[in-house]
Amino acid sequence: MGRTLRExxxxxxxxxxxxxxxxxxxxxxxxxSVEQWLRSTL
Incomplete structure (x- = not known):
């Protein structure tokens, strides 16, 4: 969450x-980073 806020x-x-x-x-x-997160959750 912190990384997203910084971005x-x-x-x-x-x-x-x-x-x-x-x-x-x-x-x-x-x-x-969002694409990477989505790939890791699917």
Whole structure:
């Protein structure tokens, strides 16, 4: 849960900081971790 919150906070901070590359990177990391979690629970 802590990891997810950190990822969400980073995703939300990136547009505020006008950092498109960070937004793309954090979104990619987050989606990959969600996909990995889903695969492990199915």
């Amino acid at each position: 969400h906070r980073a995703i939300l901070a990136a547009p505020r900081d006008r950092d498109a590359e960070a937004l793309r990177s954090w979104a990619t990391v987050h989606i990959a």
